[in-house]
Amino acid sequence: MTLIAQPAMAQSILRDAETEALLHDMATPLIRAAGLDPRNVSVVLVGDMSINAFVAGGQAVYINAGLINEAGSALEVQGVIAHELGHITGGHVISDGGSREAQGISILSLLLGGIAAAAGSGDAAMGVIMAGQQAALGKYLAFSRGQEASADAAGAEYLSKAGLSGRGSLSFFKRLQNLEMRYGFTRNADSEFYSTHPMTSDRITTLQDTYEKDPSWNAPADPELEGRFKRVKAKLFGYLSEPQRTLQVYPETMTDVPARYARAYAFHKDARLDKALAETDALLTLAPNDPYFLELKGQILLESGRPGEALPMLRRATQLSNFHPLIATTFGHALIATEDPAQLGEAEQVLRAAVSRDRENPFAWYQLGVIYGMKGDLPRARLASAEQQALQLNYPQALQSAQTAQAGLPTGSPDWIRAGDIAMEARAAIEQRKKRR
Incomplete structure (x- = not known):
């Protein structure tokens, strides 16, 4: 993946229609159990292969791709989500006037950034921004051990209310414990997670008693959700890992869906188009109407x-995805x-519909700007640039860009008003930055 990092930004946040749908479905019963509205809480995937999850202001749970890779089941990840929701409901987040900057968004390509070449212009280097986000996640909140214990207890409560077993949570903590022993993790300033979280063995002892007494302890995992988790886990691994590593973990002798999914990304990253398409064709033979398999083959061909x-x-x-804005943007x-x-x-129609459903999609705005520019509608082209x-x-x-757009737009029109809003937001952000220096 090609990352476009801004000066204030430390991490890449990956966005993908299938992954977001899975995380939403995994989190929704827990969010409701926590007394929160699922429409106001998001679970965000961070493109970092270290094992961590955190909250950083607002009602958002951030989960590193490395945690997904280490987890053995959807139930384990749900245990982590429940814990992080405990931080949110416990008020363990320091409000920061610059939270918008701390969580700024920039869409990135889920695949390679070869979109730029497909677009056929130098400006299309922006094409790498498709299905991800950038966020300045340097402002991690170092929770005290007391806050971690409180979040553990809240997480156990939410799992119980959602009818989910705590087995997954315990299993994940045991994975962390094994990693501590295997790699000799030390609790120092250089190991953020381990220096700010209670000893894993203590957490296991405390939580095991709580979970085993819970009526949901023997509740079975959702097989459909677990199957989707395996797919997404392999998909992310294939995307984030070096092709050689992916082919070691998912060799061609494995012919199940997750393995083919991972290899399709690996072969595409390695510019082995025939093999990448062979994997997607095999997937589509199994499920010809799967929107995510169709999306993958389309992206590979496009890129x-x-x-x-x-x-x-x-x-x-x-x-088939009910016009999911990320997939629609790739189509546009x-x-x-x-x-x-x-x-x-058709491209303009598709992209306008995409941004109407997901305004925080810079690449869609960029593409709209391209269309407006080709049509000679320069004010709206500049407005789209301002959004991006x-x-x-x-x-x-x-x-x-907003000022230029506003000067050319009909006074009082919705686009004129929007340009003014962006200009006002930009001025305020610039002033805030000056004050912090």
């Missing part, structure tokens, strides 16, 4: 410079990448 061939896959994936980009003027009308730049925390450029 390999074959956008015309990608269109049927991405159009179908968009329809493929329409533009064909360089066929006849496709621009504000999401990427490039406030000076956002201010300039």
Whole structure:
């Protein structure tokens, strides 16, 4: 993956339609058990292979990809989510006036960033921003051990109310304990997770008694959710790991869905198009109407410079996913990448619908700007640039673009008002930055 890091940003946040749907379904019963509204709580995947999860302001739980990779089941991850929700309900987050900056968003490609080549222009280097986010996660909150114990207790309560067994939580803590022993983790300032969390053995002892007494202790895991977890885990591994490593973990002798999923990413990253397509075709033979398999094949074709061939896959994936904005944005980009003027009308329609459902999608705004520019609608092209730049925390450029857009838009129109809002937001952010220096 190609990351576009901004000065204030430390980590990449991955966005993917299938993964977000899984995390939402895993978290929803726990969020409700915590007395929160699922519409207001998000679970965000961080592109960091270290084992950690945290909250950093607001009602958002951040889970590192490394934690997903280490976890053996969806139930284990649900135990982590329950714990982090305990931090949120316990008020263990320090409010920061700069929280918007601390959690700024920038969409990144879920695959490789070869979109830039497919688009056929230097400006299309922005094409690497597709299905991920950037967030300045350097402001980790170092919870005290007392707060961790409180979050453990709250997490156990939420698992119980949701009817989920604590076996997964205990299993995950035992994994951490094994890692401590295997790699000799020390609790010092250089080991953030281990220096701020209670001793794993103590947590296991305390929680085991609580969980074993709970009526949900023997509740079975959801097999459908567990199957989806295995898919996503393999998908992320194939995306984040070096191709050689992926092929070691998921050799070609393995023919199940997770293994083929992982290898499709590995082969694509290694520019072995025929093998990547062979894996996606095998997946589609098993499930021809799976929107995520269709999306993957479409992305591989698009990022390999074959956008015309990608269109049927991405159009179908968009329809089957109920017009998921991330998938729709890839479809819109493929329409533009064909360089066929006849496709621009549909591309504009698709991308406008995508941003209406997910405004925090910089690449969709970038593509809309491209379309407006090709149509000669420069004020709206600059407004789309302002939306993109504000999401990427490039406030000076956002201010300039918004002012230019507003000068050319009809006074009082919705777009004129929106340009003014972005300009006001950008000015305030610039002033805040000055004060912190």
